[in-house]
Amino acid sequence: MVTGFPADAGASAAADESLDTSEGLGADGQDAAYAAAAGTPDPELPMLTIADLGILRSVDVGAEGVVVTITPTYSGCPAMREIGADVRRRLVAAGFDRITVKTQLAPPWSTDWITDGGRRKLAEAGIAPPSPAPRRSGPVPVKLSTVPADSPRCPRCGSASTRETARFSATACKSLHRCEACGEPFEAVKAL
Amino acid sequence: MTEHDNPYDLLAEDQDGGHRWAFGTGFTDPLAGIDTSVPPGVDGAALARYCLALGDDALIYSHRLQEWLTRMPELEEETAIANIALDLLGQARMLLARAGGILGQSEDQLAFFRSESEFRNVRLAEHADRDFAELVGRLLIFSSWRLALFGLLSSAQDPVLAAIAAKGTNELAYHRDYAAQWVIRLGDGTELSHARMQAALDALWPLTAELFLPDGDELASVDRGSVDTVLDIVLAAAGLARPGGATLGAVSGRTGRDGVHTEAMGYILAELQSVARAHPDATW
Numbered sequence: 418m419v420t421g422f423p424a425d426a427g428a429s430a431a432a433d434e435s436l437d438t439s440e441g442l443g444a445d446g447q448d449a450a451y452a453a454a455a456g457t458p459d460p461e462l463p464m465l466t467i468a469d470l471g472i473l474r475s476v477d478v479g480a481e482g483v484v485v486t487i488t489p490t491y492s493g494c495p496a497m498r499e500i501g502a503d504v505r506r507r508l509v510a511a512g513f514d515r516i517t518v519k520t521q522l523a524p525p526w527s528t529d530w531i532t533d534g535g536r537r538k539l540a541e542a543g544i545a546p547p548s549p550a551p552r553r554s555g556p557v558p559v560k561l562s563t564v565p566a567d568s569p570r571c572p573r574c575g576s577a578s579t580r581e582t583a584r585f586s587a588t589a590c591k592s593l594h595r596c597e598a599c600g601e602p603f604e605a606v607k608a609l
Numbered sequence: 610m611t612e613h614d615n616p617y618d619l620l621a622e623d624q625d626g627g628h629r630w631a632f633g634t635g636f637t638d639p640l641a642g643i644d645t646s647v648p649p650g651v652d653g654a655a656l657a658r659y660c661l662a663l664g665d666d667a668l669i670y671s672h673r674l675q676e677w678l679t680r681m682p683e684l685e686e687e688t689a690i691a692n693i694a695l696d697l698l699g700q701a702r703m704l705l706a707r708a709g710g711i712l713g714q715s716e717d718q719l720a721f722f723r724s725e726s727e728f729r730n731v732r733l734a735e736h737a738d739r740d741f742a743e744l745v746g747r748l749l750i751f752s753s754w755r756l757a758l759f760g761l762l763s764s765a766q767d768p769v770l771a772a773i774a775a776k777g778t779n780e781l782a783y784h785r786d787y788a789a790q791w792v793i794r795l796g797d798g799t800e801l802s803h804a805r806m807q808a809a810l811d812a813l814w815p816l817t818a819e820l821f822l823p824d825g826d827e828l829a830s831v832d833r834g835s836v837d838t839v840l841d842i843v844l845a846a847a848g849l850a851r852p853g854g855a856t857l858g859a860v861s862g863r864t865g866r867d868g869v870h871t872e873a874m875g876y877i878l879a880e881l882q883s884v885a886r887a888h889p890d891a892t893w
Contacts, residue, residue: 486642492776493699497639519642522703522772527779550779557756557778559839560786561793561846583685584787589692593685609779 450483451476453511457503460496461588464542467500471530474521482515483508488526491589528590528608544591545569545605569605571596579603639702643769645710651767657711658729659826660770661719662866663758664704665730668720670751671697672877673737674744682741689787693748696780703773721885725878726868732857733816735865735874742795742802742809748788750813753839754820754831756781761829770828789843796847803848810844811852818856819864 454476455468467473467487474486485504489497501518508516528547531539536546548567568579576598583593591604647653674694681687705716712719733751738744759781762774795806821833837851844851863869885891 489699489776491696491699492703492773492780493695493697495695501641517642520640522640522643522776523768525772525776525779557760557782559753559789559842561789561843583688584783584790585685585689585692587688589695607783609783 447476447478449511450478450508450513453507453513454483454485454504457500457507460499460503461590462539462542462544464538465531465535467504469532469535469538471532471535472500472526478513482517483513484517484519486519486521488521490526493589528606531606539606540572543572543603545572545594545603547606547608550608567608569594571599571601572603573601574599638706639699639716640706640710640769643772645707645769647711648767653711655826656767656770656828657708659824659828660704660708661712662729662824662826664701664708664719665728666734666751666755667697667701667704669728669730669874669877670734671695671701672881673735674748677738677744690744693784693787696777696784700773700777700780703776704770707769707773717885721882722889725870725874728868728870728874728878729866730870731816731819732865732871733813733820735870735877736813736816737873739812740805740809741791742805743813745788745791745795746806746809746813748784749792749843750817750820750840752781752785752788754817754836756785757831757836757839758829761831765828767828785839792843792849793847796844796849806847807849810849814852815855815857819866822864822866824866 455466455473457467457473459465459467459470459472462470470490472488472490474488475484476486477484485508487497487500487504497520504518505516527550529550531547539546546569548569568577568581570577571579571594574596576596578597579594580597581592582595582602585591586593586604590606590609592607593602594605595602647656671694674690674697677690678687678694681690701720702716705719709716709719733747736743736747738747756778759774759778763771763778765771765774792806795802797803798806820836821831823830841851860869
């Protein structure tokens with residue numbers, strides 16, 4: 418079993434035995450399955466793979482074929498079924514025939530699951546990567562300021578002088594900003 | 610990049626098993642692969658009724674928000690409301706799937722083939738906003754209450770409900786912040802915007818009592834004081850007064866949670882359900 422993120426490590430121990438029965442493919446099959454699934458591009462942020470985005474929780478090759486576990490970014494993420502079908506198609510192309518795509522809700526995804534490589538790719542594509550997600554315990558304080566405290570840096574010129582123009586952008590996971598220095602509008606992945 | 614430069618090709622392409630995007634792919638269960646067995650010590654019937662009520666709140670409210678699309682004052686607010694409605698629809702799907710798994714019905718059967726008296730949403734969810742002030746005022750009240758509730762349900766005994774609630778918490782916090790900032794802008798804006806924001810809260814207030822009524826199936830109950838504390842912080846910043854006065858009563862002791870709804874509900878269901886009922890064998 419290869420996990421998409423260290424936080425998943427606790428759940429991986431029990432599944433490791435299944436590697437020996439992996440359709441006679443052994444560790445090579447496991448690696449091939451992981452590579453095929455992990456390379457699936459996200460439909461809404463196609464410069465990132467689902468592994469970069471941190472929504473691939475695990476890939477197991479065992480007696481029951483390949484089991485891929487993914488988690489939604491948002492409850493209403495409309496891309497989940499498309500991602501599932503893309504993962505399936507890529508695994509079929511890699512020579513696997515018995516494929517199950519599972520959903521996992523807990524622990525919930527946050528932008529902290531986006532890998533360093535994913536953050537770099539976002540910035541290269543002109544989308545500001547998210548700052549660390551707020552840590553919450555107990556009641557969530559209501560934000561009153563209409564000017565957000567944590568403005569992202571402009572991904573084009575690097576200026577910290579940016580202004581939020583809309584709290585929601587073309588997708589639920591992004592907000593819209595404008596750089597005061599270079600004047601360019603840009604999107605940012607919301608820290609959530 | 611994907612193998613498909615033209616997304617429309619993908620819609621009609623044969624996925625494995627003869628499924629095509631345009632006609633549904635079979636990957637439709639929002640709880641696919643999740644262990645949905647009811648843990649020992651949990652009353653499955655009560656859990657199903659409760660998930661149904663919370664799912665109905667989200668489904669009906671999401672529909673009401675979707676009605677605003679193409680009618681918002683600015684494009685940015687349109688995308689905001691579309692995304693908020695989408696989050697709530699996602700919560701509704703998971704909650705209805707959780708209830709339906711226990712009741713032996715699909716989420717579609719529950720959403721499209723129940724009659725008005727079988728819906729368990731609070732009446733605040735079905736209210737038709739008459740202006741933008743009512744839209745943001747209702748969103749502030751609803752999301753403040755639901756955020757407090759989901760915070761408690763994140764440690765519910767049923768792991769599926771707990772995971773759905775934990776997942777929704779960040780979303781609801783964002784919805785509440787969006788609403789709070791508009792309530793402050795309008796309340797602390799011009800004389801006219803202040804008056805209309807206050808009038809909106811006054812009109813909505815009678816519908817809030819139902820959120821805090823004790824319910825036999827409740828797995829967690831939100832203390833009204835804790836929600837009012839949050840609202841008071843926002844209203845103070847906005848220069849608005851928290852309304853008081855009479856609340857919308859029960860009808861023969863029954864409320865939205867018992868299937869008694871306002872006149873608005875029938876119109877919502879007519880639009881929500883008519884296509885599914887006209888083509889009961891269709892899949893999407």
